[in-house]
Every structure is written in C-alpha cells, then in structure tokens.
Amino acid sequence: MQSLAAVNINKYFYDPQEFHVLKEVSFEVKRGEFISVVGKSGSGKSTLLYLLSTLDTAYTGSIAINGTTVTGLTQNQLATFRNEHIGFVFQFHYLLPEFTVLDNVMLPALKLNKRPKEEIREKALDLLTLLDVRGHEHKKASMISGGQQQRVAIARALINDPAIIMGDEPTGNLDSKNTKTVFNIFRQLARERNQTIIAVTHDDEFAANCDRIIEMVDGRIIAQHP
Numbered sequence: 001m002q003s004l005a006a007v008n009i010n011k012y013f014y015d016p017q018e019f020h021v022l023k024e025v026s027f028e029v030k031r032g033e034f035i036s037v038v039g040k041s042g043s044g045k046s047t048l049l050y051l052l053s054t055l056d057t058a059y060t061g062s063i064a065i066n067g068t069t070v071t072g073l074t075q076n077q078l079a080t081f082r083n084e085h086i087g088f089v090f091q092f093h094y095l096l097p098e099f100t101v102l103d104n105v106m107l108p109a110l111k112l113n114k115r116p117k118e119e120i121r122e123k124a125l126d127l128l129t130l131l132d133v134r135g136h137e138h139k140k141a142s143m144i145s146g147g148q149q150q151r152v153a154i155a156r157a158l159i160n161d162p163a164i165i166m167g168d169e170p171t172g173n174l175d176s177k178n179t180k181t182v183f184n185i186f187r188q189l190a191r192e193r194n195q196t197i198i199a200v201t202h203d204d205e206f207a208a209n210c211d212r213i214i215e216m217v218d219g220r221i222i223a224q225h226p
Ligand SMILES: Nc1ncnc2c1ncn2[C@@H]1O[C@H](COP(=O)(O)OP(=O)(O)OP(=O)(O)O)[C@@H](O)[C@H]1O
Pocket: 013, 014, 015, 016, 019, 021, 039, 040, 041, 042, 043, 044, 045, 046, 047, 048
C-alpha cells in the first residue's frame, strides 16, 4: 500500500534571486518503508522534506500522503492533517524546556482532542518506556540529557500514531550509541507497526541500513538504491 507519492515537484526560491531548488522530483514510498534521503549540503533535502511534511506549500506538482492529496488543502486543513498523520523529528527537537517530559509527549494528542486525557497519559508513558526514558517523565525537558531529549521528541512524534514519520537529521546531534538506538527504534516502528519513515541524513551508516536510499544532487533525485 502506498504511503506517499510526490509527482513532478518543482520549487523555486526568489530571494535574493530566482533559484530552481527542486527539479521534477517524483517518487513513491510504500507503507512501512524506512527511507533515507541523502545528498550534499545544499542539494535540496530539507526543502523537499518541508514540502512532504506539508509545512511549505509553495511548489508545483502534487503530494499525496496516506491516500489524501495534500496539495491544495487550506492551512487549517493541513494543520489538522499534520497532527493526525505525520510525526516530526528534527535535529533540534524543539521540546518545551519548561514543561515536563510527560507534558511534552502528551501535548499533540491533547491538541487533537480525540481521546480521553487518561488514555493519552497511559499511551505517553508506554512510549516513554519503549524509548527507554521511563522514570524521567516528571522532570522538566531541559533537565535530561540530549540523547534522552531526542528520544522524548520521538515519543512526542509517535503519540498520535502517525502513519508517517519524517526526520530532518533526526540523529544529527547524537553520539554513535544514541544514533544506533534511534535507528533501531525507527527500524522497529517500520517493521512492527508498519509506520513509514523518511529521514534526511548525512550519516552514511544510518542511510546504508535503511530499506532504500534516495540520493539528491542539485535539486534532483539522481538515484534510488537498492
Ligand atoms: N528560504 C530560502 N530562500 C532562498 N534560498 C534557500 C532558502 N532555503 C534554502 N535555500 C537554498 O536552497 C538550497 C537547498 O537548501 P536545503 O536546505 O534544502 O539543502 P540541504 O540539502 O538540506 O542542505 P544541508 O544538508 O546543508 O541541510 C541551498 O542552496 C539553500 O541555500
């Protein structure tokens, strides 16, 4: 089953001058695939991920996620869609430092407001266990280590059971041990929960162990392997 389809995506920046940043980008991702996007700095990886995650709507072409064509939806529709279907993990995790670990993880589900608070709390605690940060739930997010914060950010990304998880350098500020932990969590989510993972990475080993590598040069996909 298809998880994401990008068809003939083109994007330009106009400031300080016209720049064709994404060129005829088309690809598909199956449900449960774990994909990495690689390429030199400036090749357009983050720009592409922003479009795929519906945070940037200034492009031509079309993007479908989970069977919904997101291209052309209003900002309000996109905000709801994102919260329900997409989990985000960034290099800098953007946890709310003054809130507890537990509150950070619960927040996207409270916003979605589809489940009772107690159920959300139980689920958040389960995720913290899965990510091996149980025991820290009542600490402020600023009071745990960087690797722990990144795992909390993953728990937050998973709280609404997103069909697709997008990461921009999700292991970019982690040491090799924590990188392996995060990689293994993604691997497990893809295999066991059929969640799709798309991660932009500069880490060759991380990329090599994914199901598929999408390689970008100058705004184009030049290779996909295997
Ligand atoms: N808002 C913007 N306005 C103009 N140019 C931009 C903007 N954002 C990015 N660019 C340019 O678009 C190109 C692609 O940037 P992008 O961040 O997508 O690359 P990347 O492959 O993710 O790089 P890195 O690996 O360094 O993160 C770069 O040349 C960048 O300078």
